[in-house]
Amino acid sequence: MQTQELRLSFTGKGGEYFVIWIVNLILTILTLGIYSAWAKVRRMQYFYRNTHLADSSFDYHGNAIAILKGRLIGVGLFGAYSVFLQLMPLVGLTILLLIFVIMPYLLVLSFRFRLYNSSYRGLRFNFVGTVESAYVTFLALPFATMATLYLLAPFMHQQVKAYQHNNSRFGQSSFSFSAGAKSFYKIYFFTFMQFVLVLALFGYGAYMMYSDYIKDMPREAIVGVVMAVYVLLILASLLIVPYFMSRIQNLVWNSTSLGEHRFTSSMTAVGLGWVIITNFLFIVITLGLFKPFADIRLTRYKIEHMAMLPAGSLDDFIASEQQKIGATGTETAEVFDVDIGL
Amino acid sequence: MLNASYFDGQSARQQPVSLRIVEGQLEVLGTDFVRNEPLDTVRISAKLGNTPRLLHFADGGHCEVRDHQGFEALFHESGFAQHTLLSRLENGWHYALAATALTIGFIVASYIWGLPWAADKISTQIPAGVSLAIDNHFLEAVDEGLMQPSKLSEKRQQKIKQKFESLRNEEGVPAYHLKFRGSKDIGANAFSLPGGTIVVTDELVALAAHDEEIIAVLTHELGHVSERHPLRQLLQSSVVGLVMTWYIGDTSTLLAAAPTALLETSYSRNFERRADQFAANILRQNGIKASRLADILEKLESSHTGKKKKEKEKSSHPVFELFSTHPDTDERIRTLRGK
Numbered sequence: 001m002q003t004q005e006l007r008l009s010f011t012g013k014g015g016e017y018f019v020i021w022i023v024n025l026i027l028t029i030l031t032l033g034i035y036s037a038w039a040k041v042r043r044m045q046y047f048y049r050n051t052h053l054a055d056s057s058f059d060y061h062g063n064a065i066a067i068l069k070g071r072l073i074g075v076g077l078f079g080a081y082s083v084f085l086q087l088m089p090l091v092g093l094t095i096l097l098l099i100f101v102i103m104p105y106l107l108v109l110s111f112r113f114r115l116y117n118s119s120y121r122g123l124r125f126n127f128v129g130t131v132e133s134a135y136v137t138f139l140a141l142p143f144a145t146m147a148t149l150y151l152l153a154p155f156m157h158q159q160v161k162a163y164q165h166n167n168s169r170f171g172q173s174s175f176s177f178s179a180g181a182k183s184f185y186k187i188y189f190f191t192f193m194q195f196v197l198v199l200a201l202f203g204y205g206a207y208m209m210y211s212d213y214i215k216d217m218p219r220e221a222i223v224g225v226v227m228a229v230y231v232l233l234i235l236a237s238l239l240i241v242p243y244f245m246s247r248i249q250n251l252v253w254n255s256t257s258l259g260e261h262r263f264t265s266s267m268t269a270v271g272l273g274w275v276i277i278t279n280f281l282f283i284v285i286t287l288g289l290f291k292p293f294a295d296i297r298l299t300r301y302k303i304e305h306m307a308m309l310p311a312g313s314l315d316d317f318i319a320s321e322q323q324k325i326g327a328t329g330t331e332t333a334e335v336f337d338v339d340i341g342l
Numbered sequence: 343m344l345n346a347s348y349f350d351g352q353s354a355r356q357q358p359v360s361l362r363i364v365e366g367q368l369e370v371l372g373t374d375f376v377r378n379e380p381l382d383t384v385r386i387s388a389k390l391g392n393t394p395r396l397l398h399f400a401d402g403g404h405c406e407v408r409d410h411q412g413f414e415a416l417f418h419e420s421g422f423a424q425h426t427l428l429s430r431l432e433n434g435w436h437y438a439l440a441a442t443a444l445t446i447g448f449i450v451a452s453y454i455w456g457l458p459w460a461a462d463k464i465s466t467q468i469p470a471g472v473s474l475a476i477d478n479h480f481l482e483a484v485d486e487g488l489m490q491p492s493k494l495s496e497k498r499q500q501k502i503k504q505k506f507e508s509l510r511n512e513e514g515v516p517a518y519h520l521k522f523r524g525s526k527d528i529g530a531n532a533f534s535l536p537g538g539t540i541v542v543t544d545e546l547v548a549l550a551a552h553d554e555e556i557i558a559v560l561t562h563e564l565g566h567v568s569e570r571h572p573l574r575q576l577l578q579s580s581v582v583g584l585v586m587t588w589y590i591g592d593t594s595t596l597l598a599a600a601p602t603a604l605l606e607t608s609y610s611r612n613f614e615r616r617a618d619q620f621a622a623n624i625l626r627q628n629g630i631k632a633s634r635l636a637d638i639l640e641k642l643e644s645s646h647t648g649k650k651k652k653e654k655e656k657s658s659h660p661v662f663e664l665f666s667t668h669p670d671t672d673e674r675i676r677t678l679r680g681k
Contacts, residue, residue, distance in 0.1 A: 016391040019438045023431050026441040029448050042390065042428075049393030056347065056356055056406065057394055121356060122349035122404050171354065288449075288589065289442070317354035319402075 005264065006310055010303040012050035014293035020046055021292035037068035048118065051303055054314055061124075062117040070113075104138040105131055115168060123319050129167030137163045154184035157248070165256050171317045179255035187247045191240060198237045205229050235277075242273035253306060260311035267305045275301045344412040348372060351402030359405065361397075363416060368397070370405065377403075381422055389429040453582075461577040465570045470517075473573055474537035481521070481539070492522035492544050502542075505553060506560050511624050516568045520560070522547075530645050534563040536573035549641050558625060558635035565620030571613045611670055618674055636678035643671045 024039035044060040051058045077099055085092030108131050115125040137159050145152040158181040165177035205226070246267035253265035279294035348359040348370060359372045368379045379399055387396040395413045397405040407413045417423035431437045492499065499522050506520065518538045525531070530545040540563045542556070550556045566572060622632035 011392070013392070019432050019435075020391060022438055022441045022445060023428070026445050029445065046390055046393060049390065049396075054356075056349075059396065121354040122351045122402070123354050291589065315353065315355040319352050 006054050006308045006314075008303045008306045008308070009052045010050055010300045011052065012047060012296045012299065014296045017046060017296050018289075018292045021295075034068065037064040037071060040064070040067055047299060053120065053308060056121045059119045060117055061119060062113065066113065070110075100139070104134040107138055108134045111164065111167075120170070121314070121317070123171040123317055126169040126320060127164075127167055128169060129163055133163060154188040155181045157188075158184040161252050165252070169320065170258055171319050173259040173317055175256060175258050177252075177256055179251055183251055183255075184248075187244065187251065191244045191247075194240050194243065195237075198233060198240065201233055202230075205233065238277055239269055239273045242276055243269035246272045249302070262309040262311070264307045264309060265305055266307075267302065271305075272301060344407065344416050345409060346370075346397075346405040346407045348405050349403060351399075351404065361405065361407070361416065363420065363422065386417060386423045388426045389433075391432075457578055457581060458574070461574040461581070462570075464577055465573040468573065470537065474539075476576070477519075477535040477537035477539040480535055481541075485523075488527055489523040489525045489541075489543075492524050494522055494544055494547060498547075502547070502553065502556055502560075505557055509557070509561065509624055509628050511627060515564065518564060518567050530642055532559045532563050534566045534572050536570075536576050538567045540564065540567065546638075546642070549645060550638055551641075552634065552637075554630050554634045555638035555641075557630065558621060558632075559638050561621040561624050562617050562635055564624075565617030566613065568620060569613075569616055571617065575613070614670065614674060615677075618678060622678060632678050636675045639671055639675050639678070643675075 020042060024035070024042060027035040028039055041060065041062050041064050044062060048058040048060040077095065081092055081095040081099065083092075084095060108127075108129060111127040111129065115127040118125045137156075141152070141156045141159055145156045158179065161179070162177045165175050168175040246269050249267055250265045253263045256263050275297055279290070279297060282290040283294055344361040346359050346361050348357045349355070350357075357372050359370050362369050362371075363381070364378075366381055368381055368384055370377045370379070377399075383400050385398040387398070389395065392410065395407045395410070397407070418425065425433075431441075503520055509515065516538060518534075518540050521539060521541045522544065523541055524544040526545075528543060528545075530543060530549040532540065532542040532546055534540045540560060542560065542563075546559065547556055550559075618635065621635055625632050625634065
C-alpha cells in the first residue's frame with residue numbers, strides 16, 4: 001500500500017520559548033540549581049508538544065523528582081571523584097572506575113526513562129534493551145575501539161544506533177534498524193578525507209606565510225591575503241561537522257522503520273551548517289541571549305527535514321500491555337533519569 | 343462547544359470530539375460515543391506557550407485542544423481551571439524583562455567577583471606536584487617548535503640566576519624554577535607558569551641594557567608566581583571554557599573555544615599591577631630602582647609593536663604584530679617611574 005509521506009512539523013517560536021527559557025533560568029539560579037529538574041520537564045514539554053505528525057503532537061511525561069534524583073546522583077559521583085582525587089587519589093580513581101563500570105547501566109536507565117516518558121497520540125514509547133547488551137555496546141566495544149586505534153569507531157557507532165533503535169517500541173510496535181557498518185564506514189571515511197584536505201591547505205598556507213615569495217609584498221597585502229584564505233578555510237572546516245552530523249542523521253532515520261512504516265531524513269551539510277554557524281554568530285553577538293532562539297532554529301531544521309512513510313493508517317497502533325496495566329507509569333522506568341545525551 | 347481530538351489511551355486512533363461542561367461534568371461528545379467525566383478527576387495541563395492544551399482522564403484517555411481562545415473561555419473564564427504562577431510569569435513581558443536583567447546581573451557578578459574569588463581559593467588547594475606537571479607538559483609542547491634551547495653561555499645563565507637568587511625579601515620568596523629558552527617567534531619575553539616555572543627568552547636578555555633590567559622582569563614574574571596568578575588564570579579560563587562548551591555545546595563544540603580565547607587571553611590589569619607592586623617592593627629592598635622595570639617594559643613594548651625595527655627584530659613576522667598590543671603598558675610605566 002502506497003500512501004503519501006507524512007512530514008513532521010515543528011511550531012515552536014523563538015520569542016515564546018525565550019520567555020520560558022529565561023524564567024527557567026532565573027528560577028534555577030534562585031533555587032541553587034534544584035529547579036533545573038522542573039525546568040527540564042517544561043523545556044521537553046515545550047519541544048515535544050510543538051512537534052506534530054499527522055495533526056497530533058508528541059508529549060513528555062518525565063517526573064521532575066526522578067530527574068532531580070538522577071542529577072543529584074550524577075553530581076554526587078562526580079563531586080566525590082573530584083574531591084577524593086585531591087585528598088586520596090586512589091579512592092578518587094576507584095570512583096572513576098566505578099563510574100565507568102556503571103555507565104552502561106545508567107545509559108539503559110536513561111534510555112528507558114526518556115522513551116517511556118515520551119508519547120504520541122496517548123501511546124507511550126518504550127525501551128526494552130537489556131543491560132547485558134548495553135555492557136557489550138558501551139563498555140566492551142569502546143575498549144575494542146581504543147585498542148584498534150579507533151578503526152572500529154564507525155562499527156561501534158552502528159552498534160550503538162542498532163542497539164537503541166532495535167530496542168525501541170511504540171505501543172506494541174517495534175522499531176527496527178537496517179543500516180550496516182559499511183554505510184557508517186563510508187561517512188567516517190569521507191569526513192576524514194575532508195579533514196585531511198583542510199589540514200593540508202592550512203599547512204600549505206602556513207608554509208606560504210614564511211616563504212621568500214611573500215616577504216617582498218606590502219604588509220597590508222600579506223595580511224589581507226592571509227586573512228581571506230584563512231576565513232575561507234575556517235568556513236570550509238566549519239562545514240565538516242555539519243556534514244558528518246547530517247549524513248549520520250539521514251542514514252540512521254532512512255534505515256529505521258516502525259513496524260511496516262518507514263522514515264526519511266533529508267538534511268544537508270550546507271543547510272545544517274548554515275543554521276549552526278549563524279546560530280553561533282548570533283549567540284556571540286547577543287552575549288548568549290540568542291540561545292533559546294538558536295535551540296528552536298536547530299530543532300526546527302532537524303524535525304522539518306524528517307518524514308514518515310506510512311504503510312497504513314496510524315490509527316492502528318495499540319498500547320503496550322505495560323501501559324494498559326498501569327496508566328500512570330511503571331517502576332522500572334521511573335527510578336531516575338540520567339542526563340546522558342547520545 | 344469546543345473542538346478537540348480524543349485519544350482513548352488504548353490505540354493511536356484520533357477521534358474528533360466536542361467538549362462542553364454540563365453540571366460540573368466534562369462532556370466529551372464523539373461521533374459514536376459520549377463520555378462524562380467529573381471535572382475534579384480531569385487533569386488539565388498548564389498553559390505552555392502556544393502548545394496544545396491537554397485534558398487527561400483517569401483511565402489513560404486524553405483530549406488535545408488547539409483552540410486556545412475556546413479553551414480559555416470554557417475552563418478559565420468559568421473558573422474550572424486556574425492559571426499557574428508559572429504561566430503567569432511566562433505571560434507577562436515585565437517578568438521576562440526582570441528575569442533577563444536578574445540573570446545577566448548574576449552572570450556578570452559571577453564572572454567579575456565570583457570566579458576570581460573561587461579560583462583564588464581553589465588554587466591554594468592544588469598540590470604543587472600537579473601544577474608542576476602542568477608546567478612540564480607545557481614546556482614539552484613548546485620545546486618542540488615554538489622555542490629552542492637557550493644559546494646563552496652557561497656562565498651568563500649562572501650569573502643571572504645567582505643575582506636573582508640573592509634578592510632579599512622580608513616576606514620570603516616563593517618556590518620558583520628559572521628556565522632559559524630561545525624563541526624567534528615569541529621574541530623578547532618572560533612569563534611564568536602555574537607550577538612556579540619562570541621562562542625568560544634569550545631575546546629579552548639581549549634586549550636589556552643592564553642586568554638589573556633582567557632582574558626587574560624576573561621579579562615581576564616572581565610576583566605572579568607569589569600570588570599564584572598563572573594557576574588562578576588557568577582555573578578561570580578552564581571554568582569559562584567549560585561553561586562556554588556546555589552552553590554553546592549543542593551548536594558546535596568546535597566553535598565554543600573561540601570566545602573563550604577572546605575572553606581570557608591575557609592577565610587582568612589587576613594581576614599586572616599587583617606583580618608590578620611586588621617587584622617594585624623587592625627591588626627597592628635590594629637597592630634597585632623600580633624604574634629599571636619601567637625601562638625594560640618600554641623596550642619590550644616597542645620591540646613588539648615594531649617601532650624600533652633597527653633592533654634586528656626582522657624575524658618577528660608582521661602577522662604576529664596584529665595580536666600584540668598592550669594599551670595598559672604606558673600607564674604601568676608611568677606608575678613605576680613615579681615610585
